Structures are given as C-alpha cells and as structure tokens.
Amino acid sequence: MNADVITTASEAADLPRRSRSRFRPSPWHLVLIPITFVLLVPLLWMLATSLETEAETHRFPPVLVPRSLQWHNYADAWRAAPFGSFLLNSLIVSVLTVISTLVLCSLAGYAFARVRFAGRGLLFIVLMASLMVPFQVTMIPEFLIVKWLGLHVWTQLGIDHLGALIVPNLVTAFGIFFLRQFFLTIPIELEEAARIDGTSRLGVLIKIVLPLSLPALATLAVLTFLDSWNSFLWPLIVVNSEPHMTLPLGLTTFQGSHNTQWSLLMAANVVSLLPMLVVFFAAQRYFVRSVAGTGLKG
Amino acid sequence: MAEVQFRQVTKRYPGGVTALRSFDLHVGDGEFLILVGPSGCGKTTALRLLAGLDKPTDGELRIGDEVVNNHRPGDRDIAMVFQNYALYPHMTVYKNLAYGLRQRKTPRAEVDRRVRAMSRSLGLDDMLRRRPAQLSGGQRQRVAMGRALVREPRVFLLDEPLSNLDAKLRAQVRGEIKRLHQRLGVTSIYVTHDQVEAMTLGERICVIDNGIIQQIGTPQEVYDSPANTFVAGFLGSPAMNLLPTRVSGGEAMLDGRAVAAAPPDLTEVIVGIRPEALHITGDRSDGIAMAVDYHEPLGSHVLVYGKVDGSEVVVDADLAERPKPGTVLTLAAKPSAVYLFDARTGAALPRTGP
Numbered sequence: 001m002n003a004d005v006i007t008t009a010s011e012a013a014d015l016p017r018r019s020r021s022r023f024r025p026s027p028w029h030l031v032l033i034p035i036t037f038v039l040l041v042p043l044l045w046m047l048a049t050s051l052e053t054e055a056e057t058h059r060f061p062p063v064l065v066p067r068s069l070q071w072h073n074y075a076d077a078w079r080a081a082p083f084g085s086f087l088l089n090s091l092i093v094s095v096l097t098v099i100s101t102l103v104l105c106s107l108a109g110y111a112f113a114r115v116r117f118a119g120r121g122l123l124f125i126v127l128m129a130s131l132m133v134p135f136q137v138t139m140i141p142e143f144l145i146v147k148w149l150g151l152h153v154w155t156q157l158g159i160d161h162l163g164a165l166i167v168p169n170l171v172t173a174f175g176i177f178f179l180r181q182f183f184l185t186i187p188i189e190l191e192e193a194a195r196i197d198g199t200s201r202l203g204v205l206i207k208i209v210l211p212l213s214l215p216a217l218a219t220l221a222v223l224t225f226l227d228s229w230n231s232f233l234w235p236l237i238v239v240n241s242e243p244h245m246t247l248p249l250g251l252t253t254f255q256g257s258h259n260t261q262w263s264l265l266m267a268a269n270v271v272s273l274l275p276m277l278v279v280f281f282a283a284q285r286y287f288v289r290s291v292a293g294t295g296l297k298g
Numbered sequence: 299m300a301e302v303q304f305r306q307v308t309k310r311y312p313g314g315v316t317a318l319r320s321f322d323l324h325v326g327d328g329e330f331l332i333l334v335g336p337s338g339c340g341k342t343t344a345l346r347l348l349a350g351l352d353k354p355t356d357g358e359l360r361i362g363d364e365v366v367n368n369h370r371p372g373d374r375d376i377a378m379v380f381q382n383y384a385l386y387p388h389m390t391v392y393k394n395l396a397y398g399l400r401q402r403k404t405p406r407a408e409v410d411r412r413v414r415a416m417s418r419s420l421g422l423d424d425m426l427r428r429r430p431a432q433l434s435g436g437q438r439q440r441v442a443m444g445r446a447l448v449r450e451p452r453v454f455l456l457d458e459p460l461s462n463l464d465a466k467l468r469a470q471v472r473g474e475i476k477r478l479h480q481r482l483g484v485t486s487i488y489v490t491h492d493q494v495e496a497m498t499l500g501e502r503i504c505v506i507d508n509g510i511i512q513q514i515g516t517p518q519e520v521y522d523s524p525a526n527t528f529v530a531g532f533l534g535s536p537a538m539n540l541l542p543t544r545v546s547g548g549e550a551m552l553d554g555r556a557v558a559a560a561p562p563d564l565t566e567v568i569v570g571i572r573p574e575a576l577h578i579t580g581d582r583s584d585g586i587a588m589a590v591d592y593h594e595p596l597g598s599h600v601l602v603y604g605k606v607d608g609s610e611v612v613v614d615a616d617l618a619e620r621p622k623p624g625t626v627l628t629l630a631a632k633p634s635a636v637y638l639f640d641a642r643t644g645a646a647l648p649r650t651g652p
Contacts, residue, residue, distance in 0.1 A: 189384035192351050197398035197449075198372030211388045 050074070050266035057262040070263065077254075077267040082242060086250035090272075093165045093246055094228040101224045102217055104171040109179030110205050114191065124180075130173045135233070142168055143237055164238040165246065169228060175220050182216035183209055218286035225279050229272075247272040300362035300452040300485060301327045302348065307357030309343050309509075317343035319509045321357070328483040332500035334490055336532070340509040341489045345455050348487065349378050361453055372401070377446035378455040382462065383438050385430040391417070391441050392426040398449045416448040436467045443475070447482065454486040460495065472499060493533045497521070505529050527644040530570050530637065536601060539576075541569045541609040542641055550638060553586040553607055558636045566641035573601065573614040575635035578627050585628035588613070590621045602627070 045064065049057055050073055052066040077083065111117070112124055143159075146168065150158010157163035186209060194208045195201075210217065232248040239245055242253075251272065254265040302325040309318040317340040325331045333341040346352045348359060350371035359366050366374050377398070385394050392413060399409045417423050420440045430438055439459065446454060459475075460468045476499060479486055490496055496503045497517045505512040505520065505528070513525040524530035530538040541552060543566070549556035550567050560567050579585050588604040588611055602613045602621055606629070613629060621627060638647040 187382065187384065189380045189382055190386060192349075192371070193378070193380060193384040193445075194386070194397075195351070195371045196349055196374075196376065196378050198401040200372075203401075208386060 046266045046269055049262055050270050052263050054261065054263055073263045073267040074271070077264040077271070080261070080264055081250060081253050081268075083250070083268065083271070085243060086245055086247045087272075089162060089244060090229060090246040090248075091275075093162060094225050096166050097169045097228040098221050098224045100166075100170040101172060101175050102221060105175030105179050105220065106205065106210060106213075106217070108171065108176045110183055110209060112176065112180045113183035114188075115201070127173050127176060131177065139234065139237060142234075146238060159238055160241055160244055161239075162244055165231075165235055168234070169224075169231075172224070175224065178220055179213065179216060182213055186212055215286040218283045222279055222283045226276055229276055301325060301329075301360075302453055302485060302487065303358075303360040304344065304348075305358040305360065307344075307347060307354045307359060309340075309347060309352065310355045317509050318347070318354075321509070321511065323504060323511065323514070325485060325487060328485055330479050330486045330488065330499065330501045332488050332490060332496045332503040333506060334493060334496040334500075334503055334532075335506035335512075337491055339506045341491075341506050342457055343509075344506075345378070345457055345487060345489050348374075348453070349376055349455055350374055374453075375451055376453040376455055377449050377451035378457065379442045379446050379459045381458040383430075383442035385438060385441055385445070387430055390427050390429055391422060391433070394430070394441055395426075395445050395448050398445065402449070412448050412450075416444045420444045435463055436471065439463060439471060440474075443478070447478070447484070450484075452485065454484045456486065456488045458490055459488075460490075461492075475499065494535060497533065505532060507532075523646065524570075524637070525646055527568055527570070527639045530639070530646075534572060536573050536612045536614070538570045538572045538637070539609075539611045540639070541571075541606060541611070543567060543569050543607065555586060557586075557631075558633065558638055560638055561647060564640065564647075567647065568639040568641050568644070570637035570639060571631050571635060573612040575631050576611075576613045576615075576629050577631070578602075578613065578615055578617065579630045580628070582628050585630040588627050588629050590623055590625045590627060592623060593621060595620065 045062070048064055048066060051069045051071070052063060052073075053068075053070055056063045056066055112120065112127075146157065146164045147159050149167065150156075150161065150164065154163070155161065157167055190208055190212075191204050194204045199207060230248060231246070235246050235249045239249060242250075245253075247268075251265065251268050254261060254268060302323075304321045304323040307318055307321040308316070310316045321340075321344060323331075323344075333344055335341050343352065347354050348361075350366070350369060354367065361374060361376070386397065389397065395413045395416060396409050399412060404412075413426075417426055420443065422437070422440055422444060425433060425437060425441075430441065433441065439462070442459070456475075460471055463471060472495060475488075488495075488499060500517055502514060502516055503520055504514045507528050513520055513529045520529060521533055524533070524538070527540055531540055543550050543552055545551070545560040545565055545567055547556075548559060548562050550558045550560045550569050552569060557569060586606055588602075588606045590602060590604040592603050594601040594603070600615050600617050600620065602615050602617070604611055604613070604627070611629075613627075637649070639645060640647055
C-alpha cells in the first residue's frame, strides 16, 4: 500500500521531465527519416563533388568521399567567373524585392482585410484567380511590358538591366493574400481602441497591426527571398549580358556545351546556397509557426 | 466633460437589420447612465455610434454643443473600455496607458506624470513594465480603465467591462467603478445586459429592447413603476410575475378573485406582482392558490416556484419550512403592489385606487 503510493508519486514527479524531452518516437519517424535522407543526399553529394578533383567527378560509380579535400576549387570557381558581381546582383535584386513586397503587400493586404471599398470582393477574387495562372503563361506579355518600360520610361527598367528583374516582382498576389489572412486574425477591437486613441488608419497599420504581424512578415520575407534568389527562368529571358546576371544565371556559365567543370560548378552552387540557408534558419522559428498556423503552403 | 445627446438616431446595417430606431437620449454633464437590455437590443450599437466606430444612418449625435456625426473617433475626445479590454499586446502596461496621450502629442514629462498618477490610483504601480499577457483578468481590466481615464476624456464609454470577470471580482470592480466616477465626475455611458449592474451602478438607467428605448429613469423609478411588461420582466431578480387574466366586472381576476380594478374597456389584462411582494398566508379563504413545483433555497430566504391559473409564479418567501412539490399554498399581496398591463400592447395601465 505504502509502496504503491511512493511509486505513483515518483511517476508524477517524472511526468513534467518526460514531456519536456525533445525526442519522443512516433510512427511518423518511419516516414520522416527516410524523406529527410532523400532530401539530404543531393546536398551532401553536391558538397562532396565541390571538394573533389576534376578526375574524381567523372568516375563511375560516383565518388562520394573525395580522397583529399580540394578546397582550392572554391577559389578557382570564384576566379573562373565574375562571381562577386553575380552575388552582388542577386543580393540587390532579392533585398529590394523583399523590402518592396513587405511594404506593398502590407498596404494592399490591410486594405483587403479592413478597409471597406466598392468592388473589394470582386477585386479579391480577381487577385486570387491570378494566383492560379502559371508564370509560363504570363512571361511573354511581361517581357513585352518590361521592354516597353525600358524603351519609354527608364532604360534601367528595361531588357538586360537589373530593374527588369525587380519591377515585375515588387508586389505579389500571394503576399497580399497571405498578409490579409493574417491581419484578419488580429482582434478588430485593438484597431478600434487605437482609432479612439487618435491614431489614423495608416497609423493603426504601422503601430498596431504590423508589430503584431511579425511572424507573418518574417515568413513572407523568407518565402520572397528564396523565390527571388532561386529565380532562373525570368532572368534567363530578360538578362543576357554577364554584368547583369544573377547567381543562378551566372552558374550556367560553368556548364559549357562540350565539357562542364563539375567540381567548380558545385563549389559555386554551395556558395550560392549559403545565404538562403542563413535566411531560412534565422527565420525558421517564425516560419514554421505561421505556416502551420494559417494552413498555407510552405 | 460634456453632455451627450442622441437625436432621432437610426442605425440600419447593410443587410436590413435595424439596430436602433429613432433613438432619443440625453445624458447630463457628469451623469452615469446605464444602457441595459438583452443581447442584440442595440445598446452596443448606440455606444459604437457615439464613439464613431459606426456611422448613424439617420439622426444627430451631439457631444457638448458640437454635432459629432462626421468627427473621426480620435477627434471626439471620448474614451472607451472594451468588453475584451483590447489592450495592445505588444506594449507594456506603461505604453498602453501612455499611448493615447502620446498620439495627442502630449509632452513626454506630462505623459509620464499622468501615467504614474493613474497607475498609482489604480494600484498598477508594480506592473508598468509587464505586458498584458502577464496580467490577471482583474489587472487587465484595471489597465483598460486606466488607459481610458488617463486621457481625461469628455465622455467615458464602457462596453460590458465586467463580463469577463468572475463573480467575486465583478462585485469588487463594480464598487471601484462607482468610486472612480464619484471622484472624477466624467460623463459616463455604461452598456450591460446584467440587470444587477444596471440597478447598482446607474444614476439613471435606459432600458432598450429591439432598438427602441422602453424606459428611462432612476433605478428606483424603473423598478417601482415599469413602463411596460418588457421592463417589468427584465429588471429585478427574480423578475416580476406576469399573469395574463380576464377582466370581469371591472376587476382583474386571479384564481377567481378580484385582485385589482381594471379599466372598463379592456377584457384582458396582464397582472404583474413582484416575487418579493407576494407573501404566504395561512388563511385559505383569503388568497390565491398556488400549486408548488419546486423551490430554490438561498440561505436567507427561499424562492418557491409554482403555478397560478396555469401561469408560472415565483414567490420570494421567508419560510422556515420547505414546501413539498404538489403542496398548495395561499398567496396574498398588498393591492399597492399589484401592477396592471394592457394585454395587447404590454403598456402599463394607470394605477387606480389606494
């Protein structure tokens, strides 16, 4: 009797510690661990290849562990192409795209969430519909618009300039939709209280709504950054001179029609991947929470 | 501080719901007025119109001698306490209190002085650095009150500010609100569906149903002479017994007995008697018979539920003995405690006789 009581008590004392432990086996691990493996293999292979000699990259079966680490591949890759300029272009395009997307999508998303205006419902449906249209369908009209902008507005916005990479992505329908959904979850009384306290409409957005939307803003920033950083097709169409190339486009210069220096290409790939990994891990905490919270695509 | 006037204010929402119809109300300078009614009666709408959060479809709103229909909420010099408090979650208590003053470009030193004075008087001194999420329900409620009052508004609006508190805290905060109003004397409009809050807090109460004012008066006036069956049934706990009866020979009859003189032109009236005005007599020959259904002991007294002439009746009795279901009790009431209402309109009939 007495012993029973003691065991139960010690079990109860154990409970909080057990629930705090990070690893609890679940059937999902049987699925998730193989998937993780499948996702990691190409990355590790890329890393291995980037450290191999030229000869090792051509061997079959593939060499997965290089005999000696060829760190000089990285320096060679950097010298083989204007890598610094690719990196800088990518950074300019991605950072400007992220900033303008956050600003413009907040404004538009807030209007769709809270401002009553004629045609709001219809406009929103049109916006949603535009999400269903694949990029390949609109890229030719977009190309013509950008060309026109370059000829008639400002050369920097036109074909073969960085502006052509930024302007079409200043604002996205997805960003507007994503922020609108988040703004709708903020209790409207907070905004009403701020208005009674003498805050303007724009002030409510800046001082109340945006500070409460940091998780959503961080998520949108990461998604936009990754999208912009990885973008390949659009830069391929509008940019054809080396000084205006972004990283993904610049990497193709490593792939000749007759021979490809795989080790240098992979070293360049690893370098171009690093900023994305940094951004992703920095914002992962917000990212996971808000995507899980809103049930949106990741 | 200022007086407030609603003049023929109507509010129709898109979709055809009319929340307020030709609403006329005058709130005196420094008065504490309660808007009370069942949920959906339009009382919160009235408050939101005055705050400027909604626009009236028709009519005129005045604060002081200004028409404020087209003023923005921030320009009306009003403050509001929301039912869920609406404290800014990303700001500390200090910043919550200071926010409205800072928005009005009050000098920093003045803001600090007023925030500290307010937090001291509400006992929030130790919590200025905390976020709302780290406060208890009662503390949040006090911050919400403080945030509204620190601006020293002309009109103070409260939308069911106690409904998220537990019963004990509610009684305590009710007292605090009353003291605060006596000290500051701000014109206040307080919305509630709770008739106990209405009776205990208000200098005057305004009973609303279906977007229409049913009666305005001091709590005692409204309790003593309800204007119609709605008011009679809404105020008082438990509510007034309302018994539809026939008129025969110029008298309203209950259980075959004349209980009050009725106007000769009516054939049906509703007799109203408050549970506390009924008493149980031992004398079977001189009273109304009630068949007991069940009772609720409340410690100091007992509520006995039963039926008279097929209508539900509650008696607030001072009984030592608990009546068993099925027992027949004999009830009596002073003639002065019997109310009559028109059965068709529900309006109170003028009281005649002694």
